Amino acid sequence: MADALLFNPRTYDPAHFDPETRRLLRATVDWFEERGKRRLIEDYHSRAWLADFLAFAAKEGLFATFLTPASAAGQPDQRWDTARIAALNEILGFYGLDYWYAWQVTILGLGPVWQSDNAAARARAAELLTQGEVMAFGLSEKTHGADIYSTDMLLEPDGNGGFRATGSKYYIGNGNAAGLVSVFGRRTDVEGPDGYVFFAADSRHPAYHLVKNVVPSSKFVSEFRLEDYPVSEQDVLHTGRAAFDAALNTVNVGKFNLCTASIGICEHAMYEAVTHARGRILYGRPVTAFPHVRRELADAYVRLVGMKLFSDRAVDYFRSAGPEDRRYLLFNPMTKMKVTTEGEKVIDLMWDVIAAKGFEKDNYFAQAAVEIRGLPKLEGTVHVNLALILKFMRNHLLEPVEYPAVPTRLDAADDDFLFRQGPARGLGSVRFHDWRPAFDAYAEVPNVARFREQADALCEFVATMAPDEEQSRDLDFLLSVGQLFALVVHAQLILEQARLTDLDGSVLDELFSVLVRDFSGHAVELHGKDSATEDQQRWALGAVRRPVVDEARSARVWARVEALAGAYEMAQ
Numbered sequence: 001m002a003d004a005l006l007f008n009p010r011t012y013d014p015a016h017f018d019p020e021t022r023r024l025l026r027a028t029v030d031w032f033e034e035r036g037k038r039r040l041i042e043d044y045h046s047r048a049w050l051a052d053f054l055a056f057a058a059k060e061g062l063f064a065t066f067l068t069p070a071s072a073a074g075q076p077d078q079r080w081d082t083a084r085i086a087a088l089n090e091i092l093g094f095y096g097l098d099y100w101y102a103w104q105v106t107i108l109g110l111g112p113v114w115q116s117d118n119a120a121a122r123a124r125a126a127e128l129l130t131q132g133e134v135m136a137f138g139l140s141e142k143t144h145g146a147d148i149y150s151t152d153m154l155l156e157p158d159g160n161g162g163f164r165a166t167g168s169k170y171y172i173g174n175g176n177a178a179g180l181v182s183v184f185g186r187r188t189d190v191e192g193p194d195g196y197v198f199f200a201a202d203s204r205h206p207a208y209h210l211v212k213n214v215v216p217s218s219k220f221v222s223e224f225r226l227e228d229y230p231v232s233e234q235d236v237l238h239t240g241r242a243a244f245d246a247a248l249n250t251v252n253v254g255k256f257n258l259c260t261a262s263i264g265i266c267e268h269a270m271y272e273a274v275t276h277a278r279g280r281i282l283y284g285r286p287v288t289a290f291p292h293v294r295r296e297l298a299d300a301y302v303r304l305v306g307m308k309l310f311s312d313r314a315v316d317y318f319r320s321a322g323p324e325d326r327r328y329l330l331f332n333p334m335t336k337m338k339v340t341t342e343g344e345k346v347i348d349l350m351w352d353v354i355a356a357k358g359f360e361k362d363n364y365f366a367q368a369a370v371e372i373r374g375l376p377k378l379e380g381t382v383h384v385n386l387a388l389i390l391k392f393m394r395n396h397l398l399e400p401v402e403y404p405a406v407p408t409r410l411d412a413a414d415d416d417f418l419f420r421q422g423p424a425r426g427l428g429s430v431r432f433h434d435w436r437p438a439f440d441a442y443a444e445v446p447n448v449a450r451f452r453e454q455a456d457a458l459c460e461f462v463a464t465m466a467p468d469e470e471q472s473r474d475l476d477f478l479l480s481v482g483q484l485f486a487l488v489v490h491a492q493l494i495l496e497q498a499r500l501t502d503l504d505g506s507v508l509d510e511l512f513s514v515l516v517r518d519f520s521g522h523a524v525e526l527h528g529k530d531s532a533t534e535d536q537q538r539w540a541l542g543a544v545r546r547p548v549v550d551e552a553r554s555a556r557v558w559a560r561v562e563a564l565a566g567a568y569e570m571a572q
Contacts, residue, residue: 003560005305005507007090007267008568009033014087018412020077021084024062025091031056032095037364037570040096044367047218049176050102058132062088063106069114070414072126079414080114082318086260086311093264097371098218100261102134105173107257109135111250112182112198114419116237121200125180133179137254138201139247142170142223148196148247153185155197155231163187163231165199168211168223175222176210178203182237183226184247196243199235201226241423248424252332255385256318258375259311259335262343266304269368271568273297273350276357278565288565293353294558300349301561302511305503306494307339307346313497319409321417326430327403330392330489337385338486340375347372364570386482387475391427393485394466397459400434408500435488438495445505446548447512448495454519455488457543465535480526487519506556513547520544 009029014022031053032040042048057063061075066085068078085107092100113125113135125135144150153167165185175181180200187195201208207230211223238246274297277287287293314331321328347369351358358365376382439455442448461481471477491512498508520543526532527540 003564003567005308006270006564007094007264008271009094009570010568016410017084017087018077020065021081021087021412024060024065025084025087027060028056028062028088028091032091033571036572038362038572040570041362041364041367043218044096044098045361047216049220050098050218053099054102054132054134061130063103063132063134064126064129067107067110068126068129069416069419071416072114072122074126074130079412080416080418081412082256082415082418083315083410085257086315089257089260090264090267093261094268095264096367097261097265097374100257100264101173101219104254104257104261105137106135106178108137108250108254109174109178109180109182111137111253111419112237112243112246113180113200115246115249115421116198118234118237120234121237124200128179131179134174134177136172136174136178136181136203136222137250138169138172138175138181138183138224140171141168148184148244151184151186151196153183153226154188155185155199156188158230161233162235163197163199165201165226165229165231168225170223171214172222172224173219175203175224176213176220181208181224182250184243193244194240196238196240197231197236198238198243198246199231200237201229201231201235205229245422245424249418249421252329252421252424253418255336255378256314256332258378259307259314259339262340262372262375263304263307263311265368265372266300266307266343266346268570269347269350269365269372270300270304271564272363272365273300273354273358274561274564275566275569277353278562287353288562294554294561296349296353297561298510298554298557299514300346301564302507302514302557303342303346303349305507306490306511306515307342309494309497309501309503310490311335311339313493313500316406316409318418319413319415320406323417323422325403327432329427329430330389330396330432331493333385333388334486334489334493337376337382337389338490340372341382343372343375383475383479386479386486388427389486389489390478390482392430392432393481394462395428395430396432396435396489397462397485399431401431403433435492438492438499441499442495442508445509445512446550447509447516450545450548451491451512451516451519454516454523454543454545455491457539458484458488461536461539461543465533465539471531474529474531477526477529477531480522480529483522484519484526487515487522491515506553507560509548509550509553510557513549516545516547520546 014025065077069080140146155163155165158164183201185197209225213220215221280287314335317331318328439452523540523543527537
């Protein structure tokens with residue numbers, strides 16, 4: 001019997017979606033399955049461009065259906081629906097991050113367009129999607145990275161209401177083939193933020209020069225240069241502060257996709273790892289008979305389940321967001337930072353078990369072990385997102401307010417607020433519902449109760465010994481505090497989703513035994529920081545807890561893990 005908590009192509013039926021969404025998701029799975037594992041891996045190692053996948057997506061109208069908001073739609077099933085976007089992220093991650101990446105940077109390229117009032121550019125983007133084209137997001141530069149304050153893409157007024165653009169962009173996915181590239185630059189005749197411009201370019205234009213692919217991969221992560229590129233009024237998407245906000249709000253939309261891609265990678269790798277471990281005999285016994293192997297695989301399994309629970313619940317907050325409810329601004333960097341780093345841990349735990357098998361070129365696992373590393377480093381590093389998360393800590397932990405309950409959001413609705421988020425500031429004013437009821441609902445689960453003690457201790461820390469002014473300049477210290485806070489938020493949404501989905505109690509208890517250990521580990525790390533005060537050091541050691549051990553519970557969870565052996569293998 002397939003594990004209902006994990007994606008399995010053999011049994012996948014997204015019946016909770018509308019008929020056209022179900023058809024497209026299932027068609028995507030079938031396309032990969034029909035190509036087979038050998039072709040999938042050969043294309044990965046040969047670094048082949050994704051022309052065949054993009055041809056399939058164009059034929060089915062996949063990108064046009066999923067990535068055209070209702071305000072620009074020409075077909076009834078076209079909308080920007082975060083729930084089904086997340087489902088496709090998981091599928092594409094499952095089969096290979098190269099496929100996901102072409103889709104992801106198309107999403108980023110569309111962000112400034114769908115936020116724009118430029119009707120001509122919006123119509124052009126919608127038509128390009130219908131034709132099966134991909135998009136690109138021209139923000140980063142070789143010298144400045146994503147420091148958009150320092151862009152060297154310069155737009156000189158041409159005297160006719162337009163500009164001539166000159167400059168380079170670096171690390172731009174799909175830059176080799178994009179029908180539309182959203183490019184960020186600044187005017188030469190206007191100083192400061194008022195000079196920012198977002199404009200639409202075409203990679204096929206003679207003034208667009210493709211320099212190279214900067215990575216050894218099918219992902220065409222390009223360097224390109226514009227030389228006296230003509231930018232008409234119809235090409236301008238945003239000017240001034242609105243261009244700056246469009247950049248940050250686009251990243252808000254795009255970074256969410258990293259979590260579900262990492263989930264897909266881990267799921268495929270887990271089927272391979274457990275199947276291999278169960279079939280490998282050492283010293284007359286299956287590898288899975290060894291206690292340390294069981295612990296590592298069980299930890300990997302419950303961490304993966306936690307990733308899925310958190311991400312699924314975060315979708316609900318994303319889809320229910322509005323001007324008066326911006327809680328997604330915390331849960332979004334959480335999905336990007338916390339879920340993707342959990343993915344690394346999941347792969348590492350499995351790799352410790354399968355060892356040299358994880359290097360073999362004929363397995364999916366070898367590419368999973370490489371690709372999982374990239375996701376925490378895209379759309380802002382772990383450190384950048386941890387620093388962002390810290391801005392919400394006091395309000396979230398200590399100053400809750402009332403909000404209407406947010407339901408599970410799998411309805412066929414258009415998430416239009418994502419393209420009218422408004423100014424990218426005021427994070428300190430974002431308020432949250434009380435995190436405690438999610439824990440209260442599972443107070444009888446031993447390790448949930450144990451973790452609750454740690455969460456309460458963190459509230460005491462923030463209320464009585466929060467970093468002083470000097471420590472607030474010590475990012476190394478602050479990041480340790482951020483890890484503790486991130487664990488509380490992670491646990492909260494896991495519990496909310498567990499209640500909504502009636503998660504198996506043994507799986508939940510086992511998952512929280514891992515989270516208790518994680519909190520203790522970060523507390524010990526904080527204890528060792530150079531700038532930690534004596535009171536903070538005492539607090540840190542006092543927050544260490546031992547998980548509640550239950551052999552029968554662990555055995556029940558292990559049985560679920562062992563049942564993954566042979567549950568799925570991609571056809572050759």
